[in-house]
Amino acid sequence: MLGFRLAVGAAYLQARRRRFGSRDELLAWQQARLRGVLQRAGRRFPYYRTVGSDDLASYPIIDKAEFLDHFAELNQLGLPLQDCLDAARKAEAERRFDTTLQGVSVGLSSGTSGRQGVFLTSPSERARWAGTMLAKALPDGLRRGTRVALVLRAGGPLYAAVEGPVAFRFLDLYAPLDQLTAELEAFRPTILAAPPGVLDLLADRLRARPGSVYSIADVLDPDVAQRVERGFGVPVGQIYQATEGFLxxxxxxxxxxxxxxxxxIEEDPVAPGRFSPIITDLYRQTQAIIRYRLSDVLVEGVPCGCGSPLRSIERIEGRADDVLRLHRTDGTPTPVFADLIRGAVLGVPGVRDFTATQDAEDRIVLTVDPAERWDAAAAALVEALRRSGLVAPTIVREPYVTPDPTAKRRRVSRTW
Ligand SMILES: [Zn+2]
Structure with a gap:
């Protein structure tokens, strides 16, 4: 544990020192580091044995399905997928945060759709994660007495409580809300990171007042952000974290x-101004993350005035399957992004929450809370779609169900 703490500290210092004077400096550093990663890839991972190049463009873009199909060839230990899935599912069933296989931690990916995946991390990779996260979450530097609480699902990518000048506490997302609240009151975090649905619930209940609040692991909608900020009295930041990495x-x-x-981070354009990220990790060694395409949709941003050479984005829109597919009045199919739907429905006075699911080519199932605002919400949705030049689909009414705060929360989704 002491070793782990030192490694967190080292990663923290390294991340703080790693400042780039300009974007050119950053890109030059990235390219040098990338060359090393690619030169090692062929030796380390059988999947890349035949690529043998340090030119990123010659590597195939892979998605989750491909990654899982070739799981054993893409991790350094050659661990088979099924063994890892079994271990991770057992860990989740037992609510444990510390399951390892051959010294590496095994975490289940919390994908909202498709096959369940699994990610492997070594102790040094987890220490790097924690140290880097701290360096980035605390731009003014570390103070004695910093206490970081992360509410995550067990069997997630990192575990182990770290005590010391900085205390880390991992809290189980699936714990009953009363228990979670009590644990947080006792721990009194100075930094709290939790999925937005959980922050939304805690904002009214928690007496402990963290100085920084971060939304993690799920899309933070503007209306939820507003409620959380009002409740905690501080701006809510976002940590864009997937099992695939801290992004x-x-x-x-x-x-x-x-x-x-x-x-x-390469861009795969999905619509004007929107892209899915293709990531090549410059540090992870247990598993190869080389040109791994996420199904997230990111909205491009204008340059930020904070002086960081790192590219900024306008927002994280959600997963690709949160994008509806409708038709223009001239018959051409077109993607419809969640913000249009969200803006229309939440713009109706009195609407607190909703879900919109496209389950057929010309059908959207809409649920609205409170129920008496359903008609107005449906009318607003149809109007917004028509204004955008789209053929409005049939809107079907279903009763609103209070969401499970532990579930991945998606207001807008497409099952068709
Ligand atoms: Zn900035």
């Missing part, structure tokens, strides 16, 4: 910057 964090101006000091 971005809010700066002091409130904009999310991508962690290009940890990964090369």
């Amino acid at each position: 971005g964090i809010t700066c002091r101006r409130g904009r999310v910057h991508l962690n290009e000091d940890l990964a090369v």
Whole structure:
């Protein structure tokens, strides 16, 4: 544990020192580091044995399905997927945060759709994660007495409580809310990171007042952000974290910057101004994350005035399957992003929450809380779609169900 603490401290210092005077400096550093990663890839991972190049463009872009199909060839220990899945599911069932296989931690990916994945991390990778996170979440530096509480699902990518000048506490997302609240009251975090649905619930209940609040692991909608900020009395930042890596964090101006000091992030355009990130991790060694395409949709941003050379984005829109597919009045199919739907429905006075699910080519199932605002919400949605030149689909009414705060929360989704 002492070793782990030292490693966290070392990663913290390294991340703080790793400052780039300009974007050119950052890109030059990235390229040098990337060359090393690619030169080792062929030796380390059988999947890349035949690529043998230090030119990123010659590597295939892989997605989750491909990654899982070739799981054993893409991790350094050659661990088979099934063994890792079994271990991770057992850990989740037992609510443990410390399951390892051959010395590496095994975490289940919390994907909202598709096959369940699993991610492997070594102790030094977890220490780097924690140290880097601290360096980025505390731009003014570490103070004695910093206490970081992370509310995550067990079997997630990192575990182990770390005590010392900085205390880390990992709290189980699936714990009953009363228990979670009591644990947080006792721990009195100075930094609290939790999924937005949990922050939303805690904002009214928690007497402990963390100095910084971060939303993690799920899309933070503007209306939820507002409620959380009102409740805690501090701005809510965002940590863009996937099991695939720590991908971005809010700066002091409130904009999310991508962690290009940890990964090369290529853009796969999905619509004008929107892209899915293709990540190549510059530090992870247990598993190869080389040109791994996430299904997230990010909205490009304007340059941020905070001076960071890391690219900033406007927002994280959600997963690709949160994008609806409707038709223009001239018949052309077109993607419809969640913000249009969200803006229309939440713009109706009195609407607190909703879900919109496209389950057929010309059908959206809409649930609204409170129920008496359903008609107005449906009318507003149809109107917004028509104004955007779209053929409005049939809107079907279903009763609103209070969401499970531990579930991945998606207001807008497409099952068709
Ligand atoms: Zn900034």
